[in-house]
Amino acid sequence: MASRRKLKRDVGYVIGDLFTECLITKEFVPGADKAAADDLMVDLLKMDNEFITRISHTQPGEAKQYYRAYYKDFNAALQNIANKLNSLKK
Numbered sequence: 516m517a518s519r520r521k522l523k524r525d526v527g528y529v530i531g532d533l534f535t536e537c538l539i540t541k542e543f544v545p546g547a548d549k550a551a552a553d554d555l556m557v558d559l560l561k562m563d564n565e566f567i568t569r570i571s572h573t574q575p576g577e578a579k580q581y582y583r584a585y586y587k588d589f590n591a592a593l594q595n596i597a598n599k600l601n602s603l604k605k
Contacts, residue, residue: 530563
């Protein structure tokens with residue numbers, strides 16, 4: 516891990532890109548479920564807050580295990596969001 520600041524920035528960029536994709540899908544894809552897109556955007560904002568906050572709360576001596584679990588949880592949440600985003604387009 517390079518630094519917490521860089522990790523927070525990267526998390527923000529990834530979630531911001533997904534938020535933008537959701538907004539574009541909602542506005543410009545015909546037949547997209549607008550209510551589900553709004554719910555997904557709310558979920559993305561909550562996810563951003565949760566994962567940015569979790570970066571700063573490590574236990575001394577347990578950083579490696581903590582960040583391994585963090586990356587695993589983050590990737591699972593991203594996969595879940597990506598699946599929901601793909602279901603909006605159908």
